[in-house]
Amino acid sequence: MITQPNHVPERLALLDTSAVDPFLTEELLRGEQVHGGIDLAKVVEPLPEDDARWWIEPIRSLVEDAMFEFREDRTRADAWLAPRLHATLRLTRREAADKRLWNHLALAVAPDYIVWRHLPEVTAKQPEPRVAAQRFSGPADRQCFSRLWWAAELFRNGPDYGPVEIACGNQDLIHTVLRMDLIDHRPTAQALVRLLKSGQVTTGREVNGLSTAINTAGATLIYDILAPDEPRDPAALRDWIAEAESAQPVERHGLPDGPDEDPAPEESVAALTGYFAELFETAPIRGRESGG
Known part of the structure; x- marks a missing residue:
């Protein structure tokens, strides 16, 4: 398995998508060899x-711990890494x-993690x-990394990342639901x-059958009316981001x-949970006998 680039930067930066191709080599995609990193550092835009x-160090430490901890079951790393990546990268x-941030994280900081996590088995x-x-x-x-960050952002319940672990433990949920506009409605998530x-x-x-049913019903039923959400306080996020300066490494x-x-308001979550359970009973699920 490949290792990290010889030159890993100290800080995150922005890597334009138009500059990605020279570093996305066949050797990298096959998990054989990673670029050295020096040339990539020449084409990035620094962040403040x-x-x-x-x-970079807190992120590198996280991905290395994930690769060690979940070496026997790579998919389980998603549920562990998503909340910790979100809490480390306070965005x-x-x-x-901004895709440029994720491009840089993927290619300059942790391409070895992406190969470890997403290279299919030989068959x-x-x-x-x-x-x-x-x-x-x-x-x-x-x-690889933006999907985990957004899953954590959309499925956290205020400061509680517990729902993120559950959501990211189901690959179909991440793949299907992150494409749904409705998932930005917190009681739905x-x-x-x-x-x-x-x-x-x-x-x-x-999961796929229920997601389709929810999306279809949402076209005619506005979930905000059935299950209203409270507006978020932007000050809480600003304070949390400001605390990054003194924050300890995540547990x-x-x-x-x-x-x-x-x-999210409990009454709204409970109302939608019951409604979705009813939808699920009649949703067309491949392989399920009619009538439930």
């Missing part, structure tokens, strides 16, 4: 040096929407497996997690705390 959030949504049908290029530089729901936690929804087919065994925001 007075911002403690851009130090605004606007900052997180008869796939004797020369490759990592999908989108894992390094792609849409927010596909790029929390209701989905509760159905997973209760065991009512378990398999990938069930490895216990979950960190997110921004000190109020959780």
